[in-house]
Amino acid sequence: MAKVHFSSALSQHTGVQEITIDAPRVRDLLDALARRFPGLETQLAGMAVAIDGQIYNDADYQTLQADTELYFVPRLAGG
Amino acid sequence: MSERSYTQVGTRPVRHDGLDKVTGRANYGADFSLPGMLHGALVRSPYAHARILSIDTSAAASMPGVKAVVTGKDIAETSAKLMMGEGAIDLHDVGDNLLAHGKVLYHGHPVAAVAATSLDLAREAASRIKVEYERLAPVESVDQAIAPGAPILDDKLVTAGQPSSAPKGPTNIAGRMELRRGDLDRGFADADLIVEREFRTAATHQGYIEPHACVARHGQDGQVVVWCSTQGPFAVRDACAGILGIDASRIKVIPSEIGGGFGGKISVYLEPVAIVLSRKSGRPVKMVMTREEVFRATGPTSATKILMKLGAKRDGTLVAASASLWYEAGAYRGSPSGAGAMCCFACYNIPNFFIEAYDVLVNKPKVAAYRAPGSPMVSFAVESLLDEISRTLGFDPIEIRLKNAVKEGDRAPYGPAYGPIGFRQVLEAAQAHPHWHAELGPNEGRGLACGFWFNAGMNSSATVMLNSDGSAGVITGNPDIGGTRVAQALMVAEELGIPVERVRPTVADTDVAGYTDVTGGSRVCYATGAAVIEAARDVREQLRARAAKIWNVPVEKVGWKDGQAVPQDGAGDQKPLSVVDIAAKLSHTGGPVIGRASVNLPMAGPAFGLHICDLQVDKETGQSKVLRYTAIQDVGKAVHPSFVEGQMQGGAAQGIGWALNEEYIFNRDGVMENPGFLDYRMPVASDLPMIDTVLVEVPNPLHPYGVRGVGEVPIVPPLAAVANAMRDATGIRYTELPLSPPRVLEGLAQSD
Numbered sequence: 001m002a003k004v005h006f007s008s009a010l011s012q013h014t015g016v017q018e019i020t021i022d023a024p025r026v027r028d029l030l031d032a033l034a035r036r037f038p039g040l041e042t043q044l045a046g047m048a049v050a051i052d053g054q055i056y057n058d059a060d061y062q063t064l065q066a067d068t069e070l071y072f073v074p075r076l077a078g079g
Numbered sequence: 080m081s082e083r084s085y086t087q088v089g090t091r092p093v094r095h096d097g098l099d100k101v102t103g104r105a106n107y108g109a110d111f112s113l114p115g116m117l118h119g120a121l122v123r124s125p126y127a128h129a130r131i132l133s134i135d136t137s138a139a140a141s142m143p144g145v146k147a148v149v150t151g152k153d154i155a156e157t158s159a160k161l162m163m164g165e166g167a168i169d170l171h172d173v174g175d176n177l178l179a180h181g182k183v184l185y186h187g188h189p190v191a192a193v194a195a196t197s198l199d200l201a202r203e204a205a206s207r208i209k210v211e212y213e214r215l216a217p218v219e220s221v222d223q224a225i226a227p228g229a230p231i232l233d234d235k236l237v238t239a240g241q242p243s244s245a246p247k248g249p250t251n252i253a254g255r256m257e258l259r260r261g262d263l264d265r266g267f268a269d270a271d272l273i274v275e276r277e278f279r280t281a282a283t284h285q286g287y288i289e290p291h292a293c294v295a296r297h298g299q300d301g302q303v304v305v306w307c308s309t310q311g312p313f314a315v316r317d318a319c320a321g322i323l324g325i326d327a328s329r330i331k332v333i334p335s336e337i338g339g340g341f342g343g344k345i346s347v348y349l350e351p352v353a354i355v356l357s358r359k360s361g362r363p364v365k366m367v368m369t370r371e372e373v374f375r376a377t378g379p380t381s382a383t384k385i386l387m388k389l390g391a392k393r394d395g396t397l398v399a400a401s402a403s404l405w406y407e408a409g410a411y412r413g414s415p416s417g418a419g420a421m422c423c424f425a426c427y428n429i430p431n432f433f434i435e436a437y438d439v440l441v442n443k444p445k446v447a448a449y450r451a452p453g454s455p456m457v458s459f460a461v462e463s464l465l466d467e468i469s470r471t472l473g474f475d476p477i478e479i480r481l482k483n484a485v486k487e488g489d490r491a492p493y494g495p496a497y498g499p500i501g502f503r504q505v506l507e508a509a510q511a512h513p514h515w516h517a518e519l520g521p522n523e524g525r526g527l528a529c530g531f532w533f534n535a536g537m538n539s540s541a542t543v544m545l546n547s548d549g550s551a552g553v554i555t556g557n558p559d560i561g562g563t564r565v566a567q568a569l570m571v572a573e574e575l576g577i578p579v580e581r582v583r584p585t586v587a588d589t590d591v592a593g594y595t596d597v598t599g600g601s602r603v604c605y606a607t608g609a610a611v612i613e614a615a616r617d618v619r620e621q622l623r624a625r626a627a628k629i630w631n632v633p634v635e636k637v638g639w640k641d642g643q644a645v646p647q648d649g650a651g652d653q654k655p656l657s658v659v660d661i662a663a664k665l666s667h668t669g670g671p672v673i674g675r676a677s678v679n680l681p682m683a684g685p686a687f688g689l690h691i692c693d694l695q696v697d698k699e700t701g702q703s704k705v706l707r708y709t710a711i712q713d714v715g716k717a718v719h720p721s722f723v724e725g726q727m728q729g730g731a732a733q734g735i736g737w738a739l740n741e742e743y744i745f746n747r748d749g750v751m752e753n754p755g756f757l758d759y760r761m762p763v764a765s766d767l768p769m770i771d772t773v774l775v776e777v778p779n780p781l782h783p784y785g786v787r788g789v790g791e792v793p794i795v796p797p798l799a800a801v802a803n804a805m806r807d808a809t810g811i812r813y814t815e816l817p818l819s820p821p822r823v824l825e826g827l828a829q830s831d
Contacts, residue, residue: 005494008259009240043240046167048682050495054781055682057537071494074256074417076682077163077535078600078791079285079342079448 002029002068010072013040026051027060029070048075087573088784091721094565095584096336105336108292108308109367116294117146119349119356119366120201122191122208123376124183127217127442127749128230131179131210134191139204144196146360148208151180151190153355159321163314163345163596170321172411176445177322177352183212184232184410185444186750187375194356194364217442217749221384221405224251224439232410232440239412239438253412254438258420258492266399266431270390273399274467278460279815280798281742282382282407285449286733286761289338290373295353296363303330303357305350310340310558311597316589318347319354333588334558337598341733342448343378345597374754378447379743381406381414387460391468395479397429404436404457409445414438415453418533421493422454422795423461425531426502426687427483432492442749448599450730451532451791455737455798459816462528462799466806476527476803477515481506491685501713501777502529502687508773509689514709522696523706524808529689530795534788535600536680536781540593541610543571543618543674547666549659550581553614555607556592559584561729561790562722563603567611569718570784574615575622575658576642593677601788604718605683605779610676612783617674625668626656683788684779688712690731690796694804698827701820703805705735705766710796711773715787720774723789728770730793736762737794738801740817760819 001020011017014037023029026049034041049059050071056062057075064070099105136148154174160167179190191208195201216230223229231249239254267273293307303325309315312332320327337344349366356364368377383406390399402423406414420436469479484502491497509515509527519525542554553571557563564584572579586592595607619639626644627634636650643655665672693707710727717723740760744752753759778785798816806812811826 007257007494009255009257046162050493051681053495053498054684055495055533055536057681058679069495073421073493073495076418076421076533076600077448077537077597078532078602079340079345079450079452 001066002064002070004029004070007072010043013037013043023064025064026062029064044072046075047072085573087569087579088718089720090569091719092565092579094562095568096559096564100336107289107338108335111294111306111335112365113294113296113363116363116365117194117196117360118198118201119192119194119353119364120198120205121189122205122210124179124186124188124190126183126212126214127186128215129183129212130215131181131183131190132213133211135209136191138207139193142200142204144200145193145204146196146362147194147356149178149192149352149355149359151178154178154322154351155324156180157322161317161321170318173318173346174322176411177348185442187372187444188410189376192352192356194360218251219441219745219749221407221439221441224441232442236440251440252437253408253440254416255435256417256420257433257435259433260492261431263399263401263431263433267390270398271393272468272471273388273390274464275388276464276814278385278387278463280383280456280459281816282379282443283737283741284374284379284759285341285343287339287341287343290368290370291344291348291377292367293349293353294363294365295350295357297354297357299361301329303354305330305332305354306335307332307350308335308337308344310337310344310560310599312556312558312589313594314345314597315347315350319351322351323354331588331590334586337558337560340560340598341450342452342599345599346378346447348377370756371754374759375751376444378445380449380452381408381446383407383456385456385460387464389464389468391472393472395472395474395482397427397483398431400424400429400432402434402457402460404434405439406437406453407441407443407446408438409441409443411445412438412440414446415448419453419457422531423457424492425685426485426529428485428489434492450733450794454530454532454795455734458528458530458795459798459802462796463802463812463814466526466803467812477506477510480529498684499777499780500685500687501775504775504777505687505689505711505713508711508775509691512709512711512773514691514707514771519693522698522808524694524696524804524806526692526694526800526803526805526807527689528796528799528803529687530792531685531687532601532791532795533685534605534683535602536606536682537596537600537602538679539595539607539610540677541607541614541675542593543611543614545618545662545672547662549577549662551575551577552583552585553611554585554587554592555611556587556589556595557598557603557607558586560598561726562719563598563607566604566608566718566722570608570611571615574612574619577658593675601790605782605786605788606678606680608718608786609680609782610678613676613678614674617676618672621672621674622658622661625661625664628668629656629664681781683781686713686715686787686789686792688792688796690800692797692800692804694801694808696805696808696823701823701827703739703818703823705768707768709771709773710793711775712789712792713775713777713787714789715779715782716776716785717774718784718786723774724772726790727772727793730790731770731797732762732767734794734797735767735801738798738816738818740819742817
C-alpha cells in the first residue's frame with residue numbers, strides 16, 4: 001500500500017492529508033485518486049511526483065512498492 | 080556510494096571549444112548569414128498597457144525593398160501547451176508575447192514585424208507602421224496589482240491553485256500555492272525570540288553578453304531551418320511547431336555557440352516571427368535584438384515582496400516560521416513563486432511553518448528563468464533573519480546553522496525526505512576555512528549565507544561513435560554553456576580508457592541529436608552525462624563482443640579492465656586488446672561501433688551552498704567594495720573541477736550584482752529607464768576580487784559518478800551574504816535590494 005501525502009493546498013480538495021492506496025504503478029494510483037476525489041485530477045495535472053524522495057517529472061509508469069511514500073510537488077527545471 | 084578511483088574524471092584538460100572561443104573564431108547567433116537573406120525588425124509598443132485599436136501596415140509594405148510585414152494576425156492564437164521544465168508552457172501566452180493580439184501588456188511588447196533587404200530599411204519601414212492604441216493605466220508593482228480596483232491585465236485570468244473557498248472574479252493574481260507543517264501558532268508561542276521583516280528585491284536581468292539572434296528559412300516545400308542562440312534547440316523546435324501549427328519533423332533547429340543564457344534563452348522571442356516573415360517573403364530572415372530590446376522585452380527575473388517571520392528558542396533552535404511570497408510574473412503567468420516556496424526553508428529543520436506564494440501579473444516583460452529561479456529572493460529573507468537571530472542570541476552564524484541544518488532523512492518543506500545531502504559538510508568546511516577566521520579592517524564587515532536548489536533531471540540522449548583509429552566522438556543536443564563538451568568527453572574517455580584529447584564532443588542540431596531537454600536546471604552534466612556514460616558503456620560492451628570475435632571465444636569470456644579487453648574464465652592467455660587494437664579491426668568484426676542511450680532521470684538530489692563575503696563600505700558615498708569572497712558547495716562529484724569552480728564563481732558574481740547594483744528602474748508610465756549596461760550596472764572583473772571556491776563532494780547516488788548539478792546554487796546565497804556583510808559593516812539591516820550607494824546612504828542617514 002503506497003502512502004500518499006497531500007500538501008495543504010491539495011488536502012483542501014481531498015479533505016485528508018494522507019491516504020494509503022494499493023496500486024502497482026503511479027498511473028494506477030492517479031486513476032484511483034481520480035475516482036475517489038473527483039476534480040483532483042485537474043489539480044495534479046502536470047505535477048511532479050516524489051517517490052521515496054526521488055522527484056520524477058514524468059512518473060506514470062514508475063512502480064510502487066508496498067511501503068512507498070509519495071508526494072505531489074510542482075514540476076521544476078531551473079535556469 | 081563506494082569510493083571509486085578515476086583516471087580522467089577530476090582532471091582539468093583544456094576545453095575542446097576553448098581556442099575558438101578565446102580567438103573569436105566561434106560562431107554565435109548573430110554571426111550566421113545566408114545568401115539572399117533579409118533582415119527583420121520589430122515594432123514595439125510605446126505603452127506599458129494599452130488596447131490595440133488598429134494597425135496600418137500599408138505605408139511600410141509599399142516601400143521598395145520591404146518583402147514582408149506581419150502582425151499578430153499572422154500568428155494564430157493557440158491553446159496548445161508544451162510540457163517542459165516547470166510544467167505546461169502556455170503557448171498562447173508565448174505566441175501573444177511574440178506579437179500582441181488584442182492588448183499590449185508592457186512597454187516594448189512587439190505588435191508588428193518587417194523583413195526588408197537591409198536592417199536600416201527594415202527599421203525605417205517599422206517606423207512607418209501606424210498603430211492606434213487606447214492607453215490603459217499600467218500596473219507596476221505587486222502592491223498596485225492587488226489593490227482594490229486595480230487595472231486588470233487579463234479579464235479571463237483565473238487564479239491557479241487557490242483554495243476552493245477563495246473569492247472568484249477579475250484578478251491579477253495568476254497563482255497561489257501554500258505549504259505548511261505542524262502548528263504555527265504553538266510554534267511561535269514556544270519561541271523565545273521572534274524576528275519579522277518585509278523584504279523586497281528588484282527585477283534583475285540574466286545579463287547574457289550575447290543578445291537573442293536567429294536566422295530562419297522557410298522553404299517552398301514547407302521545410303523550416305532555424306539557426307539561433309538558445310539553451311534548448313528542441314524547446315525552440317517544439318515551441319515553433321506548437322505556435323505555428325507546423326509538424327515538428329518539418330523544423331530543424333541548429334544551435335549556435337551561446338554567449339550566456341542563465342535561463343533567459345529557453346523561451347522563444349524571435350524564431351517564430353522570423354519563420355513567418357520567411358514564409359511570407361520566400362527568403363531567409365535574420366533577426367538580432369539590440370541590448371535595449373533584450374532589456375525591455377526578454378525575461379528578467381521577478382521583483383519580489385516577501386514578508387517573513389522566524390521564531391527561535393534561546394538555545395538557537397528554530398521552532399516556527401511563516402512567509403508570504405509575492406512574485407511579479409510580468410505580463411503573463413509563470414513567476415517562480417512556487418519554487419521560492421519550496422526553497423524557502425529547505426536548509427533548516429523547522430517543525431512548524433506556513434508558506435504562501437503568489438504569482439502576480441504586472442505590466443512588465445514576462446519573467447524568465449534565471450539560475451535557481453525563485454530561490455535567491457527567499458534566501459535573502461531567511462538568511463537575513465537568521466543573521467539577526469544569531470546576533471541577538473549571541474551565536475556564531477555557522478554554529479546556529481549547524482544546529483538547525485537538514486541532513487539525510489530529514490524532510491524537505493515540500494514533503495519528501497532528503498537522500499544523501501552535504502549541507503552539514505558544507506557548513507563544516509566553512510568553519511574550517513581561513514576566510515572565516517581572518518581579521519577585518521575598519522569599515523569592513525563579513526556576512527555569511529546559505530542556499531538551496533533542487534537540480535533537475537529530465538530527458539537526455541547521447542551517441543558515442545568509435546573511429547577506426549581508436550578515437551571517438553560524442554554527440555548530444557545540449558548547447559555548451561559551462562564546459563559541458565569537455566565534461567562529456569571526459570566521461571567517454573573514462574569509460575573507454577582513451578585520452579580525453581582523442582574524444583571529439585559535438586553539439587548537434589535537432590535532426591542529428593536524440594531528443595534532449597534544455598541546457599538548464601543544472602542538469603547537463605548529471606542527466607546528459609548519465610546518457611553519455613551509458614552510451615560509452617554500450618560501446619564498451621560492443622568492443623567486448625568484437626574482442627570475443629577476434630579471440631573466437633564466447634563474449635562471457637571477455638572482461639574489461641583498464642581500458643582493455645582481457646581474457647577471463649578460461650579464455651586462454653590472449654594478449655589484452657586495447658580500444659585502438661579493436662578499433663583497427665572494426666570492418667573485419669562487424670562494421671562500425673556506435674553506442675547510444677536515452678534517459679529521463681529524476682531530479683538529481685539537491686545541492687547546498689554557503690558563501691562568505693567581506694565588504695568594505697565608504698560611509699560618505701555609500702559605495703561598497705567586495706574585498707574577499709568564498710563560495711563553498713556540495714557538488715556531488717566534480718567531473719572537470721575548473722568548470723565547476725567557474726560555475727560557482729559566475730553564480731556568485733551575478734548574485735553580488737543582484738545584491739549591490741542591478742535593478743530595473745521604471746518611470747511612472749512603466750517605461751524602463753536604464754536599458755543598457757551603462758545604467759544597468761552589472762559587476763565587471765575589476766569590481767570583484769578572485770572568488771575562492773571549495774568543492775565539497777558528497778556523491779549523488781542517482782548518477783554513476785555521483786554528479787549532483789552545480790550551476791544554480793551559487794546565485795542563491797550572495798544576496799544575503801552581501802546584505803549580512805553590510806549589516807556587519809554598518810550596523811544597519813537593509814531589507815531591500817540592491818544595496819546601491821543611494822540606498823546605503825539613505826540607511827546611514829536614518830540611523831544617525
